Amino acid sequence: MKRIALIGCTGSIGRQTADIVRRYPDRFCFSSLACGSAGEELSALCQEFHPRTALCAKGEFTPPVGTKRLVVGEEAALFADCDVALIAAGGFAGLRYTLLAAKAGVRIALANKESLVCGGELVLRAVRAHGAELVPVDSEHSAIFQCLSFRRDASFARLVLTASGGPFLHASAEELEHMTAADALRHPTWKMGAKITVDSATLLNKGYEVIEANRLYDAPFDCIEAVVHPESIVHSLVYFSDGAALAQLGYPDMRVPIQLALTFPERLPCEPPLDLARLGTLTFLPLPAEKFPCFSLAVEAGKAGGTLPTVLNAAAEVAVYAFLEGRITFPAIAHTIRDALSAFPREEADSFDHLAETDARARACAHSLIYGKSAS
């Protein structure tokens, strides 16, 4: 029986994880559940799964008898008696949980992107220091992990991340000016939360995944590329020194990489296998980086490292929510990120507190860039 501490249990990845536990009640249980503000849903999940501890960071909930209600400041207790910590909380807030899970020395199934994007150096150091294990949940990094025989330290020549291209792949620059939140939320292949769906439309998400690949697999940036693959069937590829390439294929369904992060090297039945003859054609196109500047902004911030990815991420969160509210245009997301990045010098990312303080300052900067000084 694997005991799972699920952080972000009411989001898209969290709900799919609950589906997996429902399907295999003799294999998995939840030792802890945590969410941001969806207290009612957390209460229902506690009733169903009876975790030992539960936390609602920004809301109220009623735990059933047998579940201890934790409060903010007691997050470390979430990882006290788990085998796997699944970090599916969204945004910069996820980094703190990842660091706490690393300190607990458990397997970390990482679905939170900001942990490695903003705090990669801190996370990798903590994982090493405490003998924790880092396993990717994101479909692209899971694909690479599988192609590398579940070894983050395996050797390879090149990593190729596939990108669906998002809903605006074929839009002109002129059309991008007029795209709305509703347009951006119509992702062609993957069903995800609103923030990451917009990040897929700007290709910021693919830039994040390049940074994550660099941190996870110690891959030099010039050995990582991204290619557009609109069908989202090939989840990523690894090229080896002899020119051979391995790819992992499957329907776009996050339950496969989530489940594998919990069970590997073992595999359990999950989804029906591909029907290749029915799929017919798989297509690949160059990534249109010039049309989607967020991609290169992210990669450059990742190369610079230190506090700059945190500035990038904070500005992106503020800008994406402003776009979702109809306050700024789609291209203005990239402009806000670029202007925020140019307002901050690079500093070493020496502690979580330093990154958290940078995050707060960068949010304030992005806010004033969008809403004007007086509003911030």
Ligand code: MG
């Ligand atoms: Mg992905």
